[in-house]
Amino acid sequence: MSSNIHLFTAWKRVLTRELLLAYRQRNDIITPLIFFIIVISLFPLGVGPELDILRIIAPGVIWVAALLATLLSLSRLFSNELHDGTLEQLLLTPHPASVMISAKITSHWLTTGLPLVLISPLLALSLNMTTDALIYTMLTLLLGTPILSLIGAIGAALTLGLRGGGVLLALLILPLYIPVLIFATGAIIAVSNGFPADAQLSLLGAYLIIAIIFAPWISSYSLRISLD
Amino acid sequence: MNWVEFFNMGGYAIYVWSCYLLATIILSLNVWLPLRKYRGQQKKLRQQHETTS
């Protein structure tokens, strides 16, 4: 019983430390966000400013940009700690490593995914999305970006310290992101056309729950493999 | 057996035969490349064993 309390405290401590470190290196938070904005802005430049076309491609554009921005930020998830030895410390604590890792992943989402959710309305407006579509964009991003952080953590753990790490990580993880992309954009498009999007949202929700349960465990197992 | 007709494949000759050609190429490479590597390894190891024994 007392070890449960300690577990949650330990979890909170790791989370707080991560958030503090992220705040000190604000650059790491801002860069993916700027990348997100720039990538989305490239599409009108490439496709033309016709609002009707932008409205149609908007869900896909926003979501693909979110995928890429998340990938950009994933390589730093474990690499900083790798270099100063604290990563091994994290795995050696008496608490289950998967719980500790989940704190890191939570911090990653708070500093990467959540900003994307918060800035998405502005970008949705710039792409001429309807209000419904905008709301569902935020909603799907809210449900989906944690999934991206969770699955991405597995990839980051497997590719820890490898040369060509960032691109390799993208190659490994992008196929696994595809269902999230399909269901999220499917939900937004359905709502834009006046159809309900309950099925897609439920699927995203289910995917999120499964990812929360399994991804930290798989990530910590992968970390051990990479560190041994 | 009308060979001209056979090769023509009802007008779809390029499609059908390019598929069979691709299959031949891909499957042959899958045999040839490992086989070449294996033979090279065999040769090298035999030489090694002769010099050490």
Next chain:
Amino acid sequence: MIFQKYAAPKFFYPLAGKCLPWFAWLCVITLGIGLYLGLFVAPPDYQQGETVRIMFIHVPAAWMSMFIYAVMAGAAAIGLVWKIKLTDTFISSAAPIGASFTLLALLTGSIWGKPMWGTWWVWDARLTSELILLFLYLGFMSLQSAIDDPRRAARAGAILVLVGVINLPVIHYSVEWWNTLHQPTSVARLDGPRIHSSILIPLLVMMGAFKLFFISVVLLRMRSNILDDEADSRWLKEQGV
């Protein structure tokens, strides 16, 4: 018990060496029969004409691409639980063959689509899933080649394959759903004609031939990998290469 004995490289290597010629010859024979049946005996389809013969390459290739990935996943699971090194060798040896079949399925699928649907590429559910499978294979092979330490490479690869195989049904389902969403009226499917025996038998024979091909090549590659790993060991010197 006997199985575990043969799981050691020093027993597997000569066993594989003995079996290989048998599988190879069986493959050649089956391939010959399959090609004869497919090219000469099977009748042209009522709608698709002679292009139906492409199916005898495309369908077995696609089937093998999935079958090999599934077998790799099974081996990965066994390797992680029971820590048998031979499974690592198997997985690395099988991956390029699986990727080749996937590539063949994609290319023949694309070529088949041209006379049927008029375009070189259709984003239909099956071809798109196959494309994603290719990415999974390539990702696995890239990961293995990026890691120098063989033990880490083997275990990381095993995890990747398992994560991939769990995701594969999800990916396939989502792509199917995506496809019907965007093509409500004309669903372009590379299903092929209705299956009846004159089509089915050559198909099954070709599938058998491809399976035998896989077994033969994987045995060859495994022997080659074992030579790489065990170059300095005594049993190799004693047994001869």
